[in-house]
Amino acid sequence: MRIRISSTTAILLLCISVVRAQDITNKFRIGLSAGPVKNISSERVAFGRYTGFTADYEQVNYRVGLGLEYGLKSNLAITGAIEYSNKDFTGTYFCDVCDFEVPPIPEDVSFGFISVPVTFKYYFPPNRIRWFVEAGLNNIFPLDELDYGAGSLSFITGLKIAGGMEYNLGRKFALQLKIDYNNGMSRVFKDSDFKIKSLHLGIGIMKNI
Numbered sequence: 422m423r424i425r426i427s428s429t430t431a432i433l434l435l436c437i438s439v440v441r442a443q444d445i446t447n448k449f450r451i452g453l454s455a456g457p458v459k460n461i462s463s464e465r466v467a468f469g470r471y472t473g474f475t476a477d478y479e480q481v482n483y484r485v486g487l488g489l490e491y492g493l494k495s496n497l498a499i500t501g502a503i504e505y506s507n508k509d510f511t512g513t514y515f516c517d518v519c520d521f522e523v524p525p526i527p528e529d530v531s532f533g534f535i536s537v538p539v540t541f542k543y544y545f546p547p548n549r550i551r552w553f554v555e556a557g558l559n560n561i562f563p564l565d566e567l568d569y570g571a572g573s574l575s576f577i578t579g580l581k582i583a584g585g586m587e588y589n590l591g592r593k594f595a596l597q598l599k600i601d602y603n604n605g606m607s608r609v610f611k612d613s614d615f616k617i618k619s620l621h622l623g624i625g626i627m628k629n630i
Contacts, residue, residue, distance in 0.1 A: 448492040452597070454625030458482040460508040460532075462618045468571035468610040471519075474512030474530060482507045484621055486536075496544045500555070504536045508619060514569060533564040534617075536603075538581050548589075555583040559603055561617070572611040579605045579617070587627070595627045 460478040467473035486504030493499060509532050514525040540557025559579040566573055585599025601623070605616035 449630045450490040450492075450595075450627045451630050452488045452490065452625050452627040453486070454488065454502075454597070454623045455483065455485045456621060456623035458484050458506050458508060459620040460510060460618075461620055462508075462605075463615060465615075466510075466512060467613040467615050468567060468569070468573075469612045471517040472569060473515060473571075473613070473615070474510075474567075475515055476530075477511040477513075477527070480509050480511060480529075482509055484623065486623075486625075488625070488627075490542070490627065495547065498542045498544070500538075500540050500542050500557075502536075502538055504538070506534050506536060506619075506621070508532045508534065508617065530567065531565045532567075535562040535564060536560065537562075540581055540583070544587070550586060550588050552586050553584065553599075555581070555585075555599070555601070557581055561605070563609060573609060574607075574611060577605060577607045577609055577617070579603050579607075593629050597623075597625045597627060599623055599625075 460476075460482065462476070462478070464476050464478075465473060466476045484504055484506035486502045488500060488502035490498045490500045510530050511527050512530040513527045537560040538557060539560070540555045542553055542555040545552045559581045561577045561579055562575065563573045563577065581601055581603050583599050583601030585597055588596045590596060599622075601621045603617070603619045603621065605618060607616070608614050609617055
């Protein structure tokens with residue numbers, strides 16, 4: 422009898438564990454996204470008191486990322502991602518205390534970043550098409566060391582605010598279209614107060630796991 426009771430208890434505990442594991446798993450979604458980036462930072466990219474670049478942000482930039490979402494409630498989720506974006510620009514070097522014999526000419530400047538945003542996302546009442554808003558912190562790691570002695574910091578932070586819509590393709594997949602604004606809260610360079618700002622338009626696909 423004890424063996425039967427023990428066996429029954431073990432089976433019940435196993436079933437409960439499986440149900441809980443499935444419930445937790447069903448709350449996770451993984452996604453891929455990509456889209457263009459618009460750099461809207463100051464046109465004076467100063468990396469010192471007197472030196473820097475005068476920037477032209479007309480170059481075409483992009484962002485790609487891999488994201489993970491965990492549903493806290495039916496309409497609330499916490500999200501994380503790892504993203505690469507370039508915010509390249511055409512820059513003309515300036516030096517306020519220099520006397521140039523030949524004026525500097527414009528040059529292409531590489532300005533790449535790895536970002537790890539952590540945000541909360543709120544979905545409006547579920548339907549085949551549903552809207553969402555998103556906000557949180559962006560952890561940013563500059564990849565490019567600019568010339569002329571510009572000293573980039575290895576880590577900066579920013580605020581991310583986003584909104585968009587999701588189209589449900591079935592039980593497993595959904596398409597998302599969103600626009601997000603990223604505002605740097607800490608400076609990019611050691612010796613100046615320049616902060617990065619950007620707009621992103623992205624399209625992505627989410628999958629339940």
